[in-house]
Amino acid sequence: MGFGYLNPAHKNILLCGLFLRLIFGTLPVSAIDVYAPDELLVENGTTGILKCSFKSKEVVSSGATVSWSFVPEGSSESGTTFFHYAGGKPYPGDVPQFKERVLWVGDLNKKDASIQVNTMQFTDNGTYSCDVKNPPDIAGTASRTKVWVVMKESLPPNNAGIIAGAVIGSMICLFLIAIVSYLIIRRQQPRHDYEGCTSVESASSPALRPGKKAESSTEGSRCSSPSAPVQGPVIYAQLDHSGTKNANSFHKMEPVVYADIRKS
Known part of the structure; x- marks a missing residue:
């Protein structure tokens, strides 16, 4: 059955549908999602790992890129790009503040775009932005992390140490309870007096x-x-x-x- 058997209204609806299908079928509709922690505390003079991961519906190709930018604390600047990764190679950039201090520790095949900043100082306080593109997934928003460089005394306690101490304390308590229970049972056992023969x-x-x-x-x-x-x-x-x-x-x-x- 051809278009000659359709009335004008049906023809217009069909042509409109084909037109929309043609337009939206050729445009990319997927977007890339970038994730990073909201806040990071780093001890002064130590190494900081800036975590960044992403999710893309497309296979990661050689055209994938990663850009890191920095805005100092209290500044109204738009941000300065101090690190770039493209074509499987890192490009640290020439920003004096981060020169020879930034290393690539990510793996794009594992959707990891993290970097390492050595010997962090108080001047490194600020907002760090991670932006990932994986063509044709180029529509996305950079993820931001607020970094605070502090003294060791200002760092929160290590959760792993607290958990380990709690587990060891519980085991010691259970051991002591078992010993006390054994002694009580032994003491309550009846004694037999010998009457002779x-x-x-x-x-x-x-x-x-x-x-x-x-x-x-x-x-x-x-x-x-x-x-x-x-x-x-x-x-x-x-x-x-x-x-x-x-x-x-x-x-x-x-x-x-x-x-x-x-x-x-």
Whole structure:
């Protein structure tokens, strides 16, 4: 079906749509996003790392560029570019304040456009701007970081050190709690008192019959020992009242109490 079968109104709408499609289809609609911290504190005389990253919908090519500019604190200037990166090469510039002090530490393949400024001084206080272009992503706004060069005493405490100290303190507390709990449990355990042992043979038991082997004193005795294991040797004793040395004579044996000797 051609345009001849459409009424004039439909033709105008269709032609308008094709015209808009042609215009917006040939223009770049993507933009590059640049990110940098709002504020940075640097100790006087030390190295400062100015972080800058970006996000682009296009593959980073050799045409990508990075520009860093600086506005001193309290100044109304528009900013002076002191560092430029293009074609895979850094260009530090000739600004006397930053001469031979700026190094490229970024990696455009990782979307990193950071730089390093050595031996930062109080005169380096101000606003630093990072601007990245990655054609055809050229529409974007530079990101700004406020840099303060201060004395060491003015720096905030290191969060990593605080966290490490808290973890170590918690571990020590748990260890002490475990030791105290163990000692309390040991102290609360019941103690068993030893009552001793006596022979179960009665003093009035009948005499042994001739020819019958005398039972071992250990077999004829019973002991109600405590639940804990015996800690020392047991001594047995029997008294002989016959007064004779004849081996064939019958000896009158008197059972006696034996005792358990524990180790002190």
